[in-house]
Amino acid sequence: MKMTHWRTAALVVSFMVWLVSCSILGRDASPETLFAVPAGFPEPTYNLSKNPITNDGVALGKKLFYDGILSRDGTIACGECHNQSHAFTHHGHGFSHGIDNQEGTRNAPPLANLAWQDSFFWDGGVFDLDLFSIAPIENPIEMDEKIGNVLAKLRASKEYPSLFKKAYGSEDITTERFLKALSQFMLTLVSANSKYDQFLAGKAQLTADEAAGLQLFKDKGCASCHSSILFTDHSFRSNGLLPEYNGDLGRYRITENVADKNKFKVPTLRNIEVTYPYMHDGRFLNLEGVLQHYAEGVKETGSLDQLLKQPGRLGINMTKEEQQKIIAFLKTLTDQEFLKNPRFATP
Amino acid sequence: MKTFKFLAIALIASTLFWSCNKEEEIGPNDKNALTVEFDNYVGNEKLVLETKSYKNAANEDFTITTLNYFVSNIALKKADGTEVKFPDKYFLIRQADTKTLTISLPDVPAGDYTSMSYMIGVDSLKSISDVAQRTGVLDPASYGTDNMYWSWNAGYIFFKLEGNSSAATTPTKKFQFHIGGFGGKTAVTANNLRTVTASFGTTAAQVRKDIAPTVHVITDVLQTFSQGVSIAKTSVVMNPAASKPIADGYAKMFKVEHVHNDKM
Numbered sequence: 001m002k003m004t005h006w007r008t009a010a011l012v013v014s015f016m017v018w019l020v021s022c023s024i025l026g027r028d029a030s031p032e033t034l035f036a037v038p039a040g041f042p043e044p045t046y047n048l049s050k051n052p053i054t055n056d057g058v059a060l061g062k063k064l065f066y067d068g069i070l071s072r073d074g075t076i077a078c079g080e081c082h083n084q085s086h087a088f089t090h091h092g093h094g095f096s097h098g099i100d101n102q103e104g105t106r107n108a109p110p111l112a113n114l115a116w117q118d119s120f121f122w123d124g125g126v127f128d129l130d131l132f133s134i135a136p137i138e139n140p141i142e143m144d145e146k147i148g149n150v151l152a153k154l155r156a157s158k159e160y161p162s163l164f165k166k167a168y169g170s171e172d173i174t175t176e177r178f179l180k181a182l183s184q185f186m187l188t189l190v191s192a193n194s195k196y197d198q199f200l201a202g203k204a205q206l207t208a209d210e211a212a213g214l215q216l217f218k219d220k221g222c223a224s225c226h227s228s229i230l231f232t233d234h235s236f237r238s239n240g241l242l243p244e245y246n247g248d249l250g251r252y253r254i255t256e257n258v259a260d261k262n263k264f265k266v267p268t269l270r271n272i273e274v275t276y277p278y279m280h281d282g283r284f285l286n287l288e289g290v291l292q293h294y295a296e297g298v299k300e301t302g303s304l305d306q307l308l309k310q311p312g313r314l315g316i317n318m319t320k321e322e323q324q325k326i327i328a329f330l331k332t333l334t335d336q337e338f339l340k341n342p343r344f345a346t347p
Numbered sequence: 348m349k350t351f352k353f354l355a356i357a358l359i360a361s362t363l364f365w366s367c368n369k370e371e372e373i374g375p376n377d378k379n380a381l382t383v384e385f386d387n388y389v390g391n392e393k394l395v396l397e398t399k400s401y402k403n404a405a406n407e408d409f410t411i412t413t414l415n416y417f418v419s420n421i422a423l424k425k426a427d428g429t430e431v432k433f434p435d436k437y438f439l440i441r442q443a444d445t446k447t448l449t450i451s452l453p454d455v456p457a458g459d460y461t462s463m464s465y466m467i468g469v470d471s472l473k474s475i476s477d478v479a480q481r482t483g484v485l486d487p488a489s490y491g492t493d494n495m496y497w498s499w500n501a502g503y504i505f506f507k508l509e510g511n512s513s514a515a516t517t518p519t520k521k522f523q524f525h526i527g528g529f530g531g532k533t534a535v536t537a538n539n540l541r542t543v544t545a546s547f548g549t550t551a552a553q554v555r556k557d558i559a560p561t562v563h564v565i566t567d568v569l570q571t572f573s574q575g576v577s578i579a580k581t582s583v584v585m586n587p588a589a590s591k592p593i594a595d596g597y598a599k600m601f602k603v604e605h606v607h608n609d610k611m
C-alpha cells in the first residue's frame with residue numbers, strides 16, 4: 001500500500017518535472033532529435049552512456065567546431081576542412097589546406113555517422129572519437145596548436161566558461177569536457193535520409209538507371225566492402241592505388257605490418273556525390289574517374305585486395321554504361337536534409 | 348609553571364618509552380608513505396641537461412636536452428612474495444623538472460619490502476581508456492611543447508630521449524628517441540611496455556607508522572644504447588616497431604642504490 005503511494009507520488013512528481021522542463025526547454029530539441037539510431041542502422045559503436053548528448057553539450061561542441069580559437073593563430077576552425085555542403089569534406093581540395101595555407105597529405109574524410117565508426121583517419125590511427133580532435137588541432141600543418149593552449153584560451157574567453165557551465169554544470173574547462181563536447185556535435189551528424197533511404201522506406205522510387213545501378217553495385221562486388229546501410233565495412237584495404245603522390249603507405253604507418261602497406265580505410269559512400277575529389281589523396285576529380293579506376297586502373301600494390309583480383313585481370317569488369325548506372329545509383333546516397341540541416345550549419 | 352614543565356617532561360618521557368616498546372610491532376592498520384627518488388646518471392656521471400657531453404657504447408658523443416619517462420603499475424614485494432600494488436598511479440619523470448624526480452606512494456601498509464617492480468610506460472588498458480581516465484600526467488593537455496602523447500597514432504610516448512650528437516644524420520645534428528607502442532587496439536602492433544624489477548638489496552624498506560622509507564633509484568641512461576643502438580644508424584626513432592632495442596636497453600637502466608628507513 002505504502003509502495004503504491006510512493007509510486008503515485010513519484011509519477012506525479014516526474015510528470016510535473018516533465019511539464020516544467022518542457023515549458024523551459026520547449027524550444028530545444030529532445031535528446032532523441034539530437035541523436036537517434038535511424039531505422040535499419042545497427043547499434044552505435046560509440047558508447048553514448050559515457051557522454052550523454054544534451055542540447056547545451058551539442059551547442060558548445062558546434063561552437064567549438066566552427067571556432068578558429070582551436071588553431072594557433074585563430075584562423076583555422078574544424079569547419080575549414082569539413083564543410084557541411086560537401087558532407088563535411090574540404091570541397092575541391094585534393095589535399096586539405098591548413099594553417100599558413102600549408103597543404104596536408106590527405107584528403108579530409110567526410111564526417112557523417114561517426115557514432116558507428118570504430119577507427120578514425122584514413123589509416124585508423126585513432127580508435128576513439130573523443131581522442132580524435134587532438135590530432136588536427138596539434139598537427140603542425142592543420143591547426144598547429146597545443147590542447148593545453150586551447151583550454152587556456154577558452155578559459156580566458158568571455159563566453160566559453162558560461163557555455164561549459166551550461167553544458168556540464170560548472171565553469172571548469174577540462175580536456176575531457178572539451179573533447180566530449182566536440183564529440184557530441186559530431187555524433188549528431190547523422191545522414192540517413194537520402195533518396196536511397198526513402199526508397200528503402202517505400203517513400204521514393206528509383207529511376208531505371210538508379211535501380212540497375214543498385215543491382216550492379218551488388219553484382220560487381222562494390223557492396224562487399226561498401227557494405228551494410230553504412231556503406232562501409234570499416235576495414236582497411238588496398239584498392240589498387242600506388243603511392244604515386246607522397247609515399248603515403250596508409251594503414252602501415254600505424255600497424256607497421258608489411259601486409260598493411262597501401263591499405264586505407266574503406267570510406268562510406270553516403271553523400272559521395274559531394275565529397276569530391278576522391279580517394280585518400282584526392283587523386284580523382286569525379287566519380288567517373290573512380291569507376292574508371294576500378295575498371296581499368298587497378299594496380300598490383302603488394303597488398304591488393306583479393307576482391308579486385310579477377311581471373312586474368314585486375315579490377316572489376318564493367319562497361320562504361322555499367323559504370324554510369326552505378327554512378328546514378330551512388331547519387332541516390334546524397335542526403336539533402338543532412339547537407340542543408342541548419343542544426344549543423346556554420347553559426 | 349613548574350607543574351606544567353614537570354607534566355610535559357613526564358608526558359614526553361612516557362611517549363618515548365611507549366613508542367620504544369612498540370617499535371617492533373606492526374599494527375594491522377599501520378600505514379605510511381614510501382618515496383622513490385629517481386636519480387638519472389649517464390654511466391658514472393650525474394646527468395646534466397644541455398651542457399655536458401657523454402659517449403655511448405658505439406663511441407658516439409652526445410648531449411641530452413630531454414629525458415622523460417612514465418612510471419606506472421608499481422608493486423612493492425615482501426620477502427614472503429606478497430605484493431602491494433598501486434594500479435592507478437601514473438608518474439611522469441622529467442629531468443628538466445626536479446620535483447617530478449621524486450614520487451610518493453601514500454598509504455603503504457606497514458611491512459618489510461624487499462623489492463619493487465614498475466612499468467616504464469602507460470599500460471594498454473589505460474592507453475585505450477576513456478578520456479575521463481586521462482587526468483594529471485596522462486592529460487594530453489598537460490604537456491605543452493614537451494609532448495608525451497601521439498595524437499595521430501593514439502598512445503603515449505613512454506620514454507623520450509633527445510639531444511645533440513655529431514653522429515646524428517639529421518641536418519640539425521639532433522637525435523630524438525620517442526618510444527611508445529602499447530600493442531594496439533584495432534590491430535596488433537609493437538608492444539614496447541617494459542616492466543622493471545629492482546631488488547632493495549640487503550636493506551628492506553621498512554614501512555612503519557613512524558617510518559616512511561625512501562628508495563633511491565639510480566639510472567644509467569647509457570643502457571638505452573646497450574642493445575646495438577647507435578645514433579648514426581637511427582637518429583630519429585618515433586615508430587614503435589623500430590623501438591624494441593631501445594626499450595630493451597632502457598629497461599636495464601634502473602638500479603636501487605639504497606633505502607632510507609629514517610624515523611619521522
